[in-house]
Amino acid sequence: MTESSRTGQDAVDAITAQWYAVRPELETAPMAVFGRIYRISRAMADATERVYERHGISRGEFDVIGTLRRSGEPYTLSPRQLSATLMLTSGGMTGRLDKLEKAGLLGRSPDPHDRRGLQVTLTERGLELVDAAVVAGLEVQRAALTGFSDEEVDVLSGLLRRLLGAVQ
Template sequence: MDESPHPDQPEPQDAVDAIGAQWHTVRPELDVSPMGVFGRIHRISRAVTDAAEKTYARHGISSGEFDVLATLRRSGEPYTLSPRQLSATLMLTTGGMTGRLDKLERAGLLSRSPDPTDRRALQVTLTERGFELVEAAVVAGLETQHACLAGLDREETAVLTGLLRKLLAGLPG
């Protein structure tokens, strides 16, 4: 889809269309259609991230802290992983993970203990309080995400999901 406006096209419909129109004015030979895709993905990501942060803040945690708790929760009983497993799943450095774990442990939402199979390693376990919090926060987070998708019906959501999956699979790295 060409995002460049043509004389017979309607006025820009959103800020990303306006950016494309500006580029078309100054560099009409450029195909700026990728800007239409990635500009919208970026703006959607920022808006949904902001909405999620507000949702999780009502539960006393950040999105990053939610990610740690949710990773432990969805790992299944006994809701225990190593810091290395958490870092790999969340694509965080060990230093970044340590900071999150410290804060969540101080809040009583998880505990760290020696790994019984490796004296040099630790295990991170969701506490009962952490379990209860993540159970409530995941429901609230999904409600927020559903609200963000309210402009699409189920079929449109499924088509968008498939297209984004295809786009993601085709990206380098």
């Protein structure tokens, strides 16, 4: 057991205490909230990245095939739709699509409704992989929440939704 887990203190408490020592007039509660959100986000991003790597994909690649999967059958979107959803430039999207197509996880074909457009479609192999990867990613997230009741998770989710709305 670490000292921080015995005392209920964490690294963010140490940082805010240091600020209090040199600038006691500062109200550091926002720093404590966002410091913890940042550290949680980094830790969970690293953990899910490791899970996706076991499936042979990166987080960014999961985002592409996950977006296609969430779109429902026939699991097809245009590169523009994918770019907008994932907030990527067309160049960034092209690189991901090239790699995923080479791996056999998606295919590109002409858009039958727009001679100049393309459609990106999840392959059967891509569908199987994303279905396995999403389950594995959710297991990591669920494990991080094991110390919370279902009601606490709902409250936390609601509070974070409000906070996200305030900062967007």
